[in-house]
Amino acid sequence: MFPGFKKRFFFWGILFNITLFLILLAQNPFSGKSILSDLYLYPDTIHYINPAVNIFEGFGFKISREGRSIPTEVPPLYSTVLIPAYFISHDPRMFYFTNIFLSLVSAFLFFLVLKLITDNKLIIFFVFFLYVTNFFIGWYPKLAMAENLALPLFLGGLYLLFTKVDCAKLVLAGMLGVSLLAAKYALAPLSISFYLLFAIKVIFGEGSQRGKTRLVNFFILFVAGLTVFVLFIYGENLYKNYNLFSKSEYFLKLLVPVVATGAGTVSSTPSSQSPTIFSFSNLQDSSAQYLAGLMGGPMEFAGFYRQIAPVFVGMLGLPALFYGLIIKRYRFVCFCLITSVVVSVAFMSTFKVVDGRYVYHTIPVLLLGFAIFLDEVRRFLVQNNLKFAYLGLIASLFLYYLITSTGRFSTLVFENWNGDKTPLNYNTVVAFNSFFPKSPGDPAKKPVVITDLMPYFVDLYSNGHYRILPLATFGFFMNQAAAAWGPQDDYHNLLAVYDSYLKKGFDVYVSDSGIYDWNKTYLLHNFKGLREKYNLVRVSIGCSGECILYKLGVK
Known part of the structure; x- marks a missing residue:
């Protein structure tokens, strides 16, 4: 093979992926021909956009009109991130430019995390290609929803977990855990698990560190996280008179189904006939639907009913994460990725409504699991002098994906510029x-x-x-x-x-x-x-x- 060919191929391949990603994201948000103009999904988008726009009218960080205000029912971070775009214009559709920026940040962070998992350039190119061409990764920025912010926060957290600890990363980790909660309340389990995983990394992960150093690192992580959490709670009470702890207690009570037993009384007797919105009685059915979706089956996602990832990614990527637990170089990585899936799916399965957007972050997790699968297959085949079989596998999967997805790519680009749905x-x-x-x-x-x-x-x-x-x-x-x-x-x-x-x-x-x-x-x-x-x-x-x-x- 020509000297430097792999490096040049990798450079142009990644550049191709980034260019393709920009093409799939590009559209005119002001055309009035897209669902984007309808500010779908309701009423969440109003809670995110209205405070970001109205802050310029002097009404504070609230939902306001005609001088009257009500507090938002969502955390403040995504609305805060939207504010710079509204400095340019108060048109509510300016959120799309913020989401494009967040999507590019997410793609960059995914690329960095992918490079930590494998150094094989062909695998990196292929899996990164799967990421930038994923339907929901390219479509979801049309919605003014906090998942657009949660995704780069999650991927940034993975990068911190998978790289060597230093003081700056400890402070960032302390801030990032609370930021997940400040982006979306439903990410509370992910936020808590992130701190636990990082604490495990600090205390047990890097054997070369002395006990005193580990203790200092844990203290920095704890203080940074606690400081940001206190500021978050203070802000919630200041702007919304919102007691997060009472809301948590309310949610825990909802997990036990209640049925009326008489006028003004209730019973904690479980009732399969009238489950509450949040209830353990929803767990079995909802978790089965989420698992089917993770394995590549179609599922509800923000009004769509389709796959969140190709079947071969789900069927190979998810088992590969569990297989990675027995391989030392992947053990902590896979443990973190599995934990991020399990805590989110378990929590959201108590919710009566199953929607893939609640587990949006599992898309890159499945792709990272698929990268581990490909890397392990590559190692096995190369060791047995079957490199061409490995190249054939990659080529076959790539061609299959292109054949089954080319129509979707062209449709997405066409709809971005000619309208996807009448608003x-x-x-x-x-x-x-x-x-x-x-x-x-x-x-x-x-x-x-x-x-x-x-x-x-x-x-x-x-x-x-x-x-x-x-x-x-x-x-x-x-x-x-x-x-x-x-x-x-x-x-x-x-x-x-x-x-x-x-x-x-x-x-x-x-x-x-x-x-x-x-x-x-x-x-x-x-x-x-x-x-x-x-x-x-x-x-x-x-x-x-x-x-x-x-x-x-x-x-």
Whole structure:
């Protein structure tokens, strides 16, 4: 083989992977042709985006509108990371650029961790290629969700765990563990396990260190972690009056199913017929679904039902992690990776809803396990003078993956630039803005629009020339309706609210956007009730007929 060929191949191969990753991520977030504009998933994205945008309006780190605020129900770190993008523009879709940056950081950290596991350039190229072309790694940045931040934090934690300890890394490790919790509460088990794993590494991992040095290192880790944790708890109480310990107690109580035994009383008797949202009764079914997903089967993931990794990655990578426990050079690495999977899957399996986004970090874990499998196969075949068999294996898997995934790659790129899904909610607000292009002469007489859209979502795109009222008495933020829609109305009787505005001489409209959603049949029922009570006159057709605006009149 020509001198330097491997080095040149490796350089150009990695450059190819990075370029391909950028191509798969690239899109215009402001085109209005993507689900990105709808700020999906609700209501989490509102809790992340609204505080980051509103902090520039002087409302503090809260969800705010019209001078009224409510605390967020998510930890603050992801919203904080979003703030720099909103210095450039207050358009809510600016989050995408932050997510692109976080994705590139994640890819870089994955590459570093991969190099710690194997030094074989062909394996590094292939596994890194699998990472950058993974559907969810490339698609998830479209969502303003904290997993985009959690992934680089997790991979950064792996890098710290797998490299030699020094003072700076101990401080970083102390900060990183709490950062996982500050990014997403559901990562609490991962945060705790990270500290335990790093403590094991400090105390037992590096035999050349003296006992006193190990004790000092553990002290640095403990103090750094405790300091950041205290600051986190203080911030939670300061901005949200949020007692993390009482919430933890509440969660533990939820793990035991409760059933009503009479008026005002409950029993702790387990009930398989009515499990709570968090319950050990969910453990068996949920864990089986997660395991099937980890092995390469399709699973629910943020509205999709598909594989989180190729079948050959799951079927070979997951067992390879357990096999690595008996190999000294992989033992601690595999123990850490297995722990990260087990604690997360076990915790999230108590949750009634199974969703792959809750175990998003297992995608790189499976790929690292697959790298261990390939490295062990390579060692065995090379030792037995079967190097060409190893090269044939890599080539076969690579070609199989290309053949089965090329269509997906082209579809993803096409959808990024030509639209993946009509953002109905965004288009509905755009239609409102077009119908109400000017502010009314009397600001107190703004026209009223009845809609299912969340007021905080509407505010992010609205021109401010109209106000909104809810179409249903339940939905997101209805438990805080006075803060969300205004304290002047009683939202328990919406028909009476609509009547009061009509009697006061307001122009009242209703939008049919979203009423045909099969998940929200109550909206269609409410809309039919309005049609029976009022005279509905169609005044605008928007969203290619999917968001029609009607004006209410007395029959």
